[in-house]
Amino acid sequence: MLWRQSNDPNGRRFMLMHRLLETSAMRVPDRIAFRWVDRGRTLTYADAVAAMEAMAGALASLGVGPGDRVLVFAHNGLDYLVTMLGSWRIGAISALVNVKYAEDLAYYVEDHRPKVIVYTHDMAEPVRAAARAVGGVAHLICMDGPQDGALSLPELMAAKLAAPADPARADAIAHLSYTSGTTGRPKGACLAHEPTVTACRCIGERLRIRQDDRSFGPTALSSSYQLVANLLPQLASGATINVMGQWTRETGWDALAAADATLFVGNPVVLTELLEESERRGRLPSPLRFGLSGGGPVPPALKQAFRDRLGLPLVESYGQSELGGFFALGFPELEPDDAKLMRVGPALPDKEVAILTSADTVAALGRVGEISLRGGFMAGYWGRPEQTAAATRDGWLRSGDLGSMDADGFVTMRGRRSELVTVDGVDWFPRDIEEALAAEPGVSLAALIGIPGPEGTVPIAFVTAKPGEAPDPTALKAAIAGRVPYDLTRLEIRIAKELPMTPTGKIAKATLAANAAVAP
Numbered sequence: 350m351l352w353r354q355s356n357d358p359n360g361r362r363f364m365l366m367h368r369l370l371e372t373s374a375m376r377v378p379d380r381i382a383f384r385w386v387d388r389g390r391t392l393t394y395a396d397a398v399a400a401m402e403a404m405a406g407a408l409a410s411l412g413v414g415p416g417d418r419v420l421v422f423a424h425n426g427l428d429y430l431v432t433m434l435g436s437w438r439i440g441a442i443s444a445l446v447n448v449k450y451a452e453d454l455a456y457y458v459e460d461h462r463p464k465v466i467v468y469t470h471d472m473a474e475p476v477r478a479a480a481r482a483v484g485g486v487a488h489l490i491c492m493d494g495p496q497d498g499a500l501s502l503p504e505l506m507a508a509k510l511a512a513p514a515d516p517a518r519a520d521a522i523a524h525l526s527y528t529s530g531t532t533g534r535p536k537g538a539c540l541a542h543e544p545t546v547t548a549c550r551c552i553g554e555r556l557r558i559r560q561d562d563r564s565f566g567p568t569a570l571s572s573s574y575q576l577v578a579n580l581l582p583q584l585a586s587g588a589t590i591n592v593m594g595q596w597t598r599e600t601g602w603d604a605l606a607a608a609d610a611t612l613f614v615g616n617p618v619v620l621t622e623l624l625e626e627s628e629r630r631g632r633l634p635s636p637l638r639f640g641l642s643g644g645g646p647v648p649p650a651l652k653q654a655f656r657d658r659l660g661l662p663l664v665e666s667y668g669q670s671e672l673g674g675f676f677a678l679g680f681p682e683l684e685p686d687d688a689k690l691m692r693v694g695p696a697l698p699d700k701e702v703a704i705l706t707s708a709d710t711v712a713a714l715g716r717v718g719e720i721s722l723r724g725g726f727m728a729g730y731w732g733r734p735e736q737t738a739a740a741t742r743d744g745w746l747r748s749g750d751l752g753s754m755d756a757d758g759f760v761t762m763r764g765r766r767s768e769l770v771t772v773d774g775v776d777w778f779p780r781d782i783e784e785a786l787a788a789e790p791g792v793s794l795a796a797l798i799g800i801p802g803p804e805g806t807v808p809i810a811f812v813t814a815k816p817g818e819a820p821d822p823t824a825l826k827a828a829i830a831g832r833v834p835y836d837l838t839r840l841e842i843r844i845a846k847e848l849p850m851t852p853t854g855k856i857a858k859a860t861l862a863a864n865a866a867v868a869p
Contacts, residue, residue: 364519364543366581367401367437373587374398377560382584384591385427386565386604392427394587397434400427404435406510407502411488413464415440415516418525420463422446422454422472425570425594428492428502430580432467433570437523437542440516444525444537445571448472454479458486461525461537461731465490467502519543522728526573528670529851537731538573540673544699544725546581548674551697553582555678556641556664558612562588563635565610567596567619573670574643579614598622606634613637616644617651618850620663621793624654625816639664639681645855646762646780648787649690656683667693667720667762671727671746676702676720677760691784695758700724704754709743712753717763720752721745751778768858770799770808777835782810785829786842791818792825794848798862809841809865813848820844 370382378395385391392400413419419436421443423429436443441464446457451472458466458479466486468476470493477498480486489499519542527535558564566579570592583590591608593601596619605613605623613623620640627633639662640655647665655663662683668675679694696702703711704718712718726746729737740747751769752762763778770777779797786795794813799806814820822842830837849857 364546366523366542367434369584377587381589383427383430386591386593390427400431401434401438402512403506403509404431405438405512407505408435409439409513410510413441417441418444418461418463420444420466423469425592429570442522442525447569447571451475455482458483526670538670539728539731541728545673547699549577549581550585551699553585556681558582558586558588560587562611563608564588564612565591565605565608566614567593567601577674578643598626602626602634610635611638613640617642617647648784650788652690665693676722692759692761714756715753717751717753720748720750772806772808781833785832786812789825789828791815791820796848796856798858800865811843811845811861813845
């Protein structure tokens with residue numbers, strides 16, 4: 350094919366998300382870029398560029414241009430990735446919504462007003478309903494063929510329509526990813542090409558991702574975590590990217606083995622399942638170099654288990670949808686010091702991270718404050734200038750999370766400010782209780798919430814058991830009493846079959862709190 354050369358004398362053309370694919374395709378055209386493990390389908394780097402061009406031409410033929418939003422509402426797969434790339438290629442904005450939010454789709458359509466919606470066939474009903482309710486959607490495109498009122502993506506791609514010239518605006522918004530909504534209605538975080546590409550190149554260097562790596566990510570592509578952990582750093586290196594739509598511990602382990610994966614990108618829940626399934630089978634599924642966790646704090650007990658029982662580093666990342674990167678990231682190395690396992694890692698070289706006090710001064714080492722960052726983050730929340738201004742006051746992106754920094758520059762995340770549980774006038778960091786419980790034999794996951802009681806807040810910890818185990822709440826409470834800095838007299842521990850999860854893989858503490866008044 351004819352490769353386009355940069356026409357930007359300052360090199361800003363190379364700061365485009367889709368340019369990472371093009372550049373790697375020039376180096377390793379025959380290497381597999383994408384593998385959809387559920388269907389066994391692949392695209393080489395050369396094939397992926399051709400598919401991106403066809404998608405760009407198809408979208409442009411429907412009137413999509415720079416700045417227009419392309420809503421992707423689909424399960425993980427190759428068409429999802431190609432739609433994102435084709436949108437970026439013509440200067441449009443890929444707007445991603447998790448399919449688990451089908452009942453609320455109209456909210457997202459109203460919020461960012463997409464010109465087209467690209468979806469999988471089983472999402473037809475909520476897509477049509479949202480488009481009718483909001484109006485203004487020019488086209489619906491079904492990934493799986495023609496449907497009433499929708500164009501066929503396979504037919505559009507087969508036409509191989511010519512794509513327009515690349516706008517090549519590195520400062521343009523490329524990606525709109527919604528927050529998880531833990532502190533209000535979800536907001537669309539707008540990520541521009543340039544700071545996101547720079548961040549992801551730094552992430553790739555920190556993780557030492559190379560061409561011969563095979564990265565595997567089973568969580569939803571709608572999450573910004575997938576963008577910065579399992580997509581852009583790998584594209585910059587020419588590595589292979591595996592995506593999966595239907596993860597279970599058994600099928601996921603088998604898929605990792607079939608992919609011969611070297612990197613596993615997940616959240617604490619799926620990483621716990623990988624650990625337990627690997628122990629059950631007596632081996633790792635593939636030549637993994639490390640596991641990478643995001644989407645929530647990693648229990649030190651899980652890092653310890655990866656180290657001691659699998660001989661594998663579990664690298665922790667800490668980021669947000671607003672960032673297009675990470676506040677902090679560990680190294681793909683085994684940490685021998687148990688006392689350091691709660692730390693995430695240091696900031697990356699493209700950003701400045703600090704712990705700010707309530708007076709907006711930099712906190713002393715070891716002091717808890719709000720984790721904040723400057724040096725490249727979102728362009729803002731879509732259509733929310735006041736909330737953007739509040740979150741980025743004085744040039745700092747305020748995380749809303751509390752944490753500390755040590756003399757090595759490593760960040761330790763303690764928890765969200767909104768999740769503090771105040772018991773008899775004392776602030777409890779839920780993570781302290783959760784980590785202590787997770788370290789106990791037989792415990793898989795733990796979550797602490799607080800509910801109002803006649804004598805003040807009642808702290809309740811929900812615990813799930815490892816397979817074949819039956820932990821005793823009374824024994825658990827006694828076991829952790831000496832390891833946390835709180836009076837546990839009022840603490841209740843309840844055993845749960847499972848914990849409710851958000852679509853992004855976080856424990857849904859709001860749901861736990863709503864259900865906590867029901868007798869265990």
